[in-house]
Amino acid sequence: MRMDVRVLGVLLGAVLLGLALWWSPAGSVAAAQAPSLPKGGESSLAGTRRPAPPAWSGPAASANLDARELELRVLVARVRASLGRSVERASSQGDFALAPGRILEGILARRCGLVRLHARELSAHRERLGLTGPDAEGFCRDLLFSLLQERLSLPEGTSQARFWESLKRVDEAAARHVLENPSTSRGETFRPAYERFRQERRDLVGPEVERKLFGLSDELVRLPLRVxxxxxxxxxxxxxxxxxxxxxxxxxxxxxxxxLASVVEPLELAKNALRLHETAGTLGSAQRQALLERYAGPETARLYLEHQWEQQDRDERLRAFNEERERLLEQLTRAGLTPEQLRERMPGIDQQLFEKYHLQ
Structure with a gap:
């Protein structure tokens, strides 16, 4: 029993000694050694670690410049892609064949907002970005020209100035041969006038460029003529x-x-087919609907037929209105009413007829 008491005393003493050491500042884990001061006696929260170099110092500034240039390259690529999509849409319309210069100028005006917004930075990096224009408009024109140069495989040495000038002359030729020529309002005179214009356009831009740039739009211009x-x-x-x-x-x-449905209204394709079918006689309503649905889809066909029916119904009511009005006017004239009296009576008669035939 005494042995147990002595052992217990030793253990208790060891515990007390440990507690004393734990509470002692010299032995505390939390009491870290004071950091050494850098030369000059100035203290630092980072101890002996040197402060990081500023973001605008040599290597960091170079990294930031490269990152910004990369951002500008991405911006240029975005603008170029946007221009490409716009040109693709425009060149798949018939109007493009007759006014390419004006249409491309419109694209430049609408699709170069980012270039104008960042014109100063683009100007600072123009050589590395491959831009030669003097300002935002020139930069955007550079991008569009490089895009067309790539797509059209323009002849070696073709300058921007020469290219834009040729398109301007194409616009002028179209106005002279077709757009401002009153005689071309009729189909039989439009066709030869358009072919004369195409020949002059081919001489201006070259046959290969003409085929690549205007091939689809030419087809769309000639499609209704062929129908x-x-x-x-x-x-x-x-x-x-x-x-x-x-x-x-x-x-x-x-x-x-x-x-074709992506570049020509499906309803126009359907109406062309309907016209060709009805050269042998008017189709029944079910046949018309089936043909329209084949080219334009059920919903467009339904809306078109509803519109046709409403228009036909209105035309019939308007015809009945005019016939009855003429008949009443003749009756009143035979009854001896003077022109002045007729002018006084007709507004009231017209109002009654409008209500009768639901034309208001």
Missing amino acids: DELAHDSSLPPAQRMAAYEDLLQRISREYGVE
Whole structure:
């Protein structure tokens, strides 16, 4: 029992000694050694660690410059891609064949906001970014020209000035031959005038550039002319006319890699087909609807037919209104009313007829 008391005393003493050491500042883990001061006696929260160099010092400034240049390159790529999409959409419209210079100028005006916003920084990096223009408009024109140069495989040595000047002259030729020529409002005179314009355009830009830049838009200009030819070709039965129309659409789609419905309103394609079918006689309502749905889809076909029915119904009511008005006017004239009296009576009569035929 005494041994147990002695052992217990030793253990208790060891515990007390440990507690004393734990509370002692000299033995405390929390009492870290004071940091040594750097030369000069100035204290630092980082101890002996030297402060990080400022962000604008040599290596860091160079890294920031590279990062900003990369951002500008991304910006330039974004603008170039936007210009490319706009040109692709524009060149797949018939108007582009007749006014390429004006349409491209419009694209430059609308799609270069980012370039204008960052013009100063782009100017500082113009050589590394491959820009030669004097300002934001010139930078954007550089991007569009490089895009067209790549897509059209322009002849070696073609300058920007020469390219834009040729498109300006194309616009002028279109105005002279087609757009400002009153005689071209008729189909039989439009076709030869357009072909004369195309020949001059080919001389201005070269046959290869003309084919690549204006091929699809030319096809879209000539599409309704070709439909008109088929509709008036009495030597072809309706089935062959439709086959020729289908072949034409498939050829355009195949040669230019486009879905015709993406560059021509599907309803216009459907109306062309309807016109060719009805050269042999008016189709029934079910046949018309089926043909329209084939080209334009069910919803567009439904809306078109509803509009046609409403227009036809209104035309019939308007015709009945005019017939009854003329009849009443004759009756009043035979009854001896003077022109002055007729002018006084007719507004009231017209109002009654408007209400009767639901034309208000």
